[in-house]
Amino acid sequence: MADPGNSELYIYNTLTRKKEKFEPLNPPYVGLYVCGPTVYGDAHLGHSRPSLTFDLLFRYLKHLGYKVRYVRNITDVGHMESNADEGEDKILKKARLAKLEPMEVVQYYTNRFRHNMWSLNVLEPSIEPLASGHIIEQQEFVDLIVKSGYGYEVNGSVYFDVDKYNRNFNYGKLSGRVIEDLISNTRELEGQEEKKNPYDFALWKKASPEHLMHWPSRWGEGFPGWHLECSTMSTKYLGEEFDIHGGGMDLLFPHHECEIAQSTAALGKESVKYWMHNNLVTINGQKMGKSLGNAISLFEFFSGDHPLLDKAYHPMAIRFFIMQAHYRSTVDFSNDAIQASEKGLQRLFEGIKTLDKLKSSEHSTVDVEALERKCYDAMNDDLNSPVLISHLFDGLKIINFINAGQDFINEKDLKNLKNLYHDFLYNILGIDKPEEKIDTENLSDRIIRKFLQVRKEAKQRKDFATADLIRETLNQLGIEIKDTKDGFEWKIKT
């Protein structure tokens, strides 16, 4: 194996809009924070994209020898419902509808999310903190911001003073927005009159009397603001400065912009060195989203139980499909596209079976090292999984030529080639080895029945030789056959 330590990984930093060489702040340690799910409903295919993208990154960093602490939060509190004009808490609304405790809803969907992740072979993060479990820390974070002069309290709510912040720092540096544009574009929402400016955002929000999810604070009963949990929990678990913060592109503004503002205001410095954003999953060219009504949940994909799906898809087909597109490109869902991936993956699996049976020779006529270099180059180029996969397909030709006796491979190269597929397909791309699971009980049953059906047909056309041959063969296998008036019976002889 080439030494992966020699690899120079480049990743695209949204902050600079350039690919940058990845250099951790404190090698060999890497701190990675990713915005996780809001657990008020089942995850759909779009939600799987950040999980899969940063699972790929997590796996590759570990493969390169880094010691990674991967923190992915669970948002179980505090986000607002889209069309609820009152600004009702999303989780709360769902709870009302279903007459459940809010924490019951959250627990239910958290469990289901974890189940989905397990199906997709997504590695568990090192820490999976809940926003509701860090209320105290979030309040402390608000204190820091207020003390530094960038937060102000009004009627039991605390807001972030964007204008003031922007005078000393740059609000909009990540998303490329300018305050002037925001002024003209901010929609009128209830509660705006409390803020100094419409683009100020809540750090702590006063709970209305009917609000169920609220916590005591020095400002009164309330709940944390929309963006606070990530600033708080990333700081708590990864420190005031850490390496990588990831999430979906749609979180760029305002969520991540506000996170930067909060952390910078509270800590007096930039927290994140590299910002990474995955692109969206589209369906008919449009973003897959709950509110757009075009979402297909992962459970539906795995069961095939959705009008837009031709069939059920194995989680690995989904994973491979996502991996066949670069994380910064959109990937458009269609049955044809996933089925194409599914068949391609099948061919890859067949090739690996062939690889396992390959015999080594004295000398090699193939260049395994070059293939390996190409695979690392692809991954080092901002996690280019589609190009990596194309090299794995190219490698199939090598395998098949050796198998056909047209090329030869020595023992060392053969070992390396096996390692290569093992490392890149299984460990890095995270594709699960296919298990040869056949329902043997059912299968033998079906085979016996089919045999007897053939025998019955043979008897009907007076082909007694064939009929007897079948009976004799089955008898020898310990299966006793009894002809009946209109068919047959059989049992396994004891």
Add this chain to the structure above:
RNA sequence: GGUCGGUUGGCCGAGUGGCUAGGCAGUGGUCUGCAAAACCACGUACAGCGGUUCGACUCCGCUACCGACCUCCA
């Protein structure tokens, strides 16, 4: 409306200033009693119009179309 991004062959999807991406489908072939599978081989492409260049799909400009964000979402 503002900001940003995209437009690649039948479909999906990479990439590059001159050299085959890859997958699926298709076509031809090998194998096979037939078929299937497997394997081998092979097309078709870079939205339009200008410009820069010896040369552009790749750089620049304009136009058209699509999308994301600006408001909860990954």
